[in-house]
Amino acid sequence: MMDLINNLSLGFGVAFTAQNLMYAFIGCLLGTLIGVLPGVGPVATIAMLLPATYALPPVAALIMLAGIYYGAQYGGSTTAILVNLPGESSSVVTVIDGYQMARQGRAGPALAAAGLGSFFAGCVGTLILAAFAAPLTEVAFKFGPAEYFSLMVLGLIGAVVLASGSLLKAVAMIVLGLLLGLVGTDVNSGVARFSFDIPELTDGIGFITIAMGVFGYGEIIANLSHPEDKREVFTGKVKNIYPTGRDLKLMLPAVLRGTTIGSILGILPGGGALLAAFAAYTIEKKTKLKPGEVPFGKGNIRGVAAPESANNAGSQTSFIPLLTLGIPPNAVMALMVGAMTIHNIQPGPQVMTSNPELFWGLIASMWLGNLMLVVLNLPLIGMWIKLLTIPYRWLFPAIVLFCAIGVYSTNNNTWDIWMVAAFGVIGYTFIKLGVEPAPLLLGFILGPMMEENLRRALLLSRGDWSVFVTRPLSAGLLAAAALLVIIVMLPAIKSKREEAFVEE
Amino acid sequence: MKIKSQKDFFSGLMFTAVGVAFAWGAAGYNVGTGARMGPGYFPMMLGIVLAFLGGLIMFKALVVETESGDKIGKWAWKPMLFIIGANLLFGIMIGGLPSIGLPPMGLVAGIFALTIVASLAGERFKLKEVLILATILAVGSYLAFVMLLKLQFPVWPTFIAG
Numbered sequence: 001m002m003d004l005i006n007n008l009s010l011g012f013g014v015a016f017t018a019q020n021l022m023y024a025f026i027g028c029l030l031g032t033l034i035g036v037l038p039g040v041g042p043v044a045t046i047a048m049l050l051p052a053t054y055a056l057p058p059v060a061a062l063i064m065l066a067g068i069y070y071g072a073q074y075g076g077s078t079t080a081i082l083v084n085l086p087g088e089s090s091s092v093v094t095v096i097d098g099y100q101m102a103r104q105g106r107a108g109p110a111l112a113a114a115g116l117g118s119f120f121a122g123c124v125g126t127l128i129l130a131a132f133a134a135p136l137t138e139v140a141f142k143f144g145p146a147e148y149f150s151l152m153v154l155g156l157i158g159a160v161v162l163a164s165g166s167l168l169k170a171v172a173m174i175v176l177g178l179l180l181g182l183v184g185t186d187v188n189s190g191v192a193r194f195s196f197d198i199p200e201l202t203d204g205i206g207f208i209t210i211a212m213g214v215f216g217y218g219e220i221i222a223n224l225s226h227p228e229d230k231r232e233v234f235t236g237k238v239k240n241i242y243p244t245g246r247d248l249k250l251m252l253p254a255v256l257r258g259t260t261i262g263s264i265l266g267i268l269p270g271g272g273a274l275l276a277a278f279a280a281y282t283i284e285k286k287t288k289l290k291p292g293e294v295p296f297g298k299g300n301i302r303g304v305a306a307p308e309s310a311n312n313a314g315s316q317t318s319f320i321p322l323l324t325l326g327i328p329p330n331a332v333m334a335l336m337v338g339a340m341t342i343h344n345i346q347p348g349p350q351v352m353t354s355n356p357e358l359f360w361g362l363i364a365s366m367w368l369g370n371l372m373l374v375v376l377n378l379p380l381i382g383m384w385i386k387l388l389t390i391p392y393r394w395l396f397p398a399i400v401l402f403c404a405i406g407v408y409s410t411n412n413n414t415w416d417i418w419m420v421a422a423f424g425v426i427g428y429t430f431i432k433l434g435v436e437p438a439p440l441l442l443g444f445i446l447g448p449m450m451e452e453n454l455r456r457a458l459l460l461s462r463g464d465w466s467v468f469v470t471r472p473l474s475a476g477l478l479a480a481a482a483l484l485v486i487i488v489m490l491p492a493i494k495s496k497r498e499e500a501f502v503e504e
Numbered sequence: 505m506k507i508k509s510q511k512d513f514f515s516g517l518m519f520t521a522v523g524v525a526f527a528w529g530a531a532g533y534n535v536g537t538g539a540r541m542g543p544g545y546f547p548m549m550l551g552i553v554l555a556f557l558g559g560l561i562m563f564k565a566l567v568v569e570t571e572s573g574d575k576i577g578k579w580a581w582k583p584m585l586f587i588i589g590a591n592l593l594f595g596i597m598i599g600g601l602p603s604i605g606l607p608p609m610g611l612v613a614g615i616f617a618l619t620i621v622a623s624l625a626g627e628r629f630k631l632k633e634v635l636i637l638a639t640i641l642a643v644g645s646y647l648a649f650v651m652l653l654k655l656q657f658p659v660w661p662t663f664i665a666g
Contacts, residue, residue, distance in 0.1 A: 052653055168564070169512070172519045172557040179526050179550050186543040193543055194529055221587050224625050225580030394637055397622040400587060401615060401641055404594045409655045414599030421588045421595075428584055432576050433515040451546040463539030 008130055011360030015368055020063050023056065024365050027064035028372045031071020036384045037395055038079050042072040043441070044219065046335050047211035048402050050342075051409045058343040059358050063365040065339055069332060070122070070369045073315060074377055077114045077308055078384050082107060091311070092274075093281040097296060097303030108381075109243040110304050113251050115377050117309035121259040122370030125316025128263050129323075130363050133352065136324040140349035143325075145456035146467050150477035152450050155327050157481040158268060160439055161488050170439045177440035180205055181447020188455065200415040207338040208410050209419040210444060214437045216403045217420065218427020220396050243301070250293065251305040254284055258306035262313030267320050268329075280310035316366065323359065324349055327446070331438040334445040509574035512565035519558030527551025586625035594618040598658065611650070611657045615642040 014020060030052070034045040049068050053061035073091075080091040081098035094114065101110040143151070160170035183194045184204030195201035243251065261283065262276040284306045285296050294300045321329045326348030328334040340347050345355065352359045377384070407416045430437050461467035469475045507513045527548050536542030565574075597614030600607045619638035623629055649655045 051655065054655075055653060166512070166561075168557065168561050169515060172515075172554060172561065175550050175554040175557060176519065176522060179522070179547060179554065182547050182550075188541075189534070189543045191533055191543040193533060193547065194526070217587055217591070221580055221583045221625075224583035224587070225578075393623065393626040393628060394633075396587075396626070397590070397619045397634075397637065398641055400590055400622045401594075401618050401645070404591050404614075404618060405645060405649060405655075408595070408598060409649070409657075412656050414595045417591060417595030417598070421591045424588050424591065425584065428580070429518075432511075432579065433518065434511040434574070435515050454546065455541045458538045458541060461539075463537055465538065 004130060007360050010356060011364030014357050014361030015364035020060055023060045023064040024067045024369050025372055027067025028071040028369055028376055031068035032075040035072030035075025036078055036387050038083055042069060043211055043331050043335060044215040045072040047208055048406050050208060050339055051406045058345055059361050061343055062362050066362060066366055067369045070373055074373050078111060081110045083388055093277050093307045094304055097300050100299035104299050109247050109301060111381060112243050112378060113301050113305040114308040115374050117255040117305040118312035119370050119374045120255055121262055121309035121313035122316055123367060124259050125263055125313045126363060126367040128317055129320055132320055133324055137349040137352050140325050145453040146471050146474040149450060149453040149457055150468055150474040152327060152446050154477045154481040155329060157484055159442055161484045167488060169435045173435055173439040174443040177443025178447040181444040206410060206416055207444060209407055209416050210423050211335060211441060212403045212407055213420040213423020214427030217424030218431055220399060221428045222431045247301050250301055254302035254306040255309045257283060258309030259313045262310030263317050266314030266317030276310040276314035277307035280306040322347060331441045334441050337445050507565060508568060509565040509570045510576050511574040513562055516558045516561030516565055520555045523551045523554030523558055583625040586621055590618045590622035593621055607662045608658050610660045612642050612659060615645060
């Protein structure tokens with residue numbers, strides 16, 4: 001307990017410097033700004049804004065990125081409530097009741113419920129992160145290459161099991177991602193693999209080009225192929241932001257339940273911000289309505305507060321596997337790994353011991369970021385609403401431009417621009433074929449790590465594959481992965497899972 | 505044999521093709537053994553797994569009934585060509601095309617080219633509106649990326665700026 005307080009005070013010492021406060025603020029502001037735009041999810045937002053952090057010192061850069069991430073999420077829920085468009089997959093359920101509230105002229109309380117709920121969940125999530133980080137890091141140091149390999153298998157399996165869509169296709173996307181991650185010079189033999197004698201390819205494929213091509217351009221092309229739908233934006237109707245006493249009374253238990261569910265599901269490999277939101281909403285629906293309460297689906301404030309708290313708590317605790325084990329549980333965290341690598345930080349258990357300022361500073365700044373977002377969002381809501389009224393035909397050229405500039409400035413090389421074009425076409429193909437791109441990004445980041453750990457594990461065992469099942473920790477992790485697969489394959493669960501991800 | 509899910513069938517086909525290509529490419533490198541993995545070992549393994557998964561997905565697409573046939577639907581050629589084209593044009597403006605002796609035209613020209621071409625992807629195109637948008641984006645980008653963030657860009661055409 002003493003340690004925790006000491007560590008947190010070290011963290012707050014780092015986060016409270018004028019410079020870092022400013023970067024956290026800029027991050028939150030930019031993140032919200034881009035996140036509010038419909039059709040731009042957190043992955044594209046972070047990828048787009050990543051170049052803005054290149055010139056910063058590592059701590060400041062990560063603090064700003066974390067701010068961007070939260071900002072993008074808050075922005076996403078604003079869009080969900082006001083435009084009936086989920087800015088990201090985890091606000092899909094927020095749309096149901098949030099938009100109904102907006103239509104009844106109660107957009108203000110809905111936004112406040114989302115904001116305050118997320119803030120509370122963020123605080124709890126940060127504390128859990130701080131408390132769990134140290135003991136988990138201890139465990140991580142006991143891990144050998146075999147354990148790491150098995151852990152990555154578990155993480156990848158977890159990520160697809162908890163995601164929506166076809167399991168088989170998601171696994172194939174992971175493998176495809178792993179393969180793409182191997183392009184470039186092999187660290188052990190120095191052989192340039194799959195690089196077709198192109199010098200730029202010997203450095204591997206840039207993760208930013210994949211993220212922006214697939215999540216940015218692919219999405220834009222798909223959006224443009226639908227006729228511009230008539231969007232109802234509730235501009236003039238947000239007068240009263242503050243929820244009534246009755247709203248607060250209804251919200252409070254929902255926020256508590258959502259936070260608990262989100263925190264637990266967030267730690268799981270696969271970091272289920274999406275699943276957390278769905279689970280929280282389902283549970284709220286199961287509870288009895290108070291007399292006179294609006295039913296779910298008709299604008300119940302609990303239907304906004306619970307999933308929003310859950311996905312924020314989940315996104316906070318999903319930093320745990322990243323910071324302690326160095327394994328990203330979802331696509332956003334995969335981008336964080338990429339960002340850390342650019343700043344020469346190898347994510348993993350050693351970060352906490354070798355770089356405590358960075359580690360605890362980042363954690364403290366998360367709490368600050370959550371606070372800033374409440375302060376930023378509720379009074380500034382009018383500004384975000386103005387942004388939402390900008391027609392898409394002005395927005396998408398700007399998004400294309402920011403992607404192109406971002407990609408180019410990564411290496412100051414036009415090669416990346418050609419690559420992002422290729423991945424844009426590939427990304428659109430994925431959308432047409434109905435395959436989820438998120439597992440690809442996860443596999444891409446883990447590819448080289450998995451190969452290295454497999455190589456080391458087999459080298460130590462002299463080529464004996466049984467090492468993965470004879471070492472107890474590794475066997476346990478693989479068993480957990482197998483169990484996950486078996487559980488989702490069970491017919492009863494399978495139909496439930498399909499049901500859970502179908503909107504209502 | 506009728507394809508029962510078009511989306512699944514073609515995604516399976518894509519996975520198999522890519523898997524085979526990677527495995528075939530990996531065979532060109534030293535594969536080695538488990539204890540001494542060569543650079544070809546892991547990609548070979550994954551390529552085979554991917555090809556197998558693709559086959560499984562294709563098989564399912566041929567056997568399992570779907571209600572609508574999971575049609576892929578119309579390919580949005582117009583937005584794709586203009587968005588990707590705008591991006592490529594921006595690259596050419598920034599880097600030039602040495603092969604045909606085209607010098608870099610710089611960021612400002614690039615932004616105008618990108619905005620105009622990308623806007624053509626939309627349903628409505630009003631030149632005046634697009635030019636205003638491009639000007640705002642050019643000024644904004646110059647202030648944000650060049651002045652504030654100090655990213656390295658050729659801003660003006662090389663034959664003017666030297």
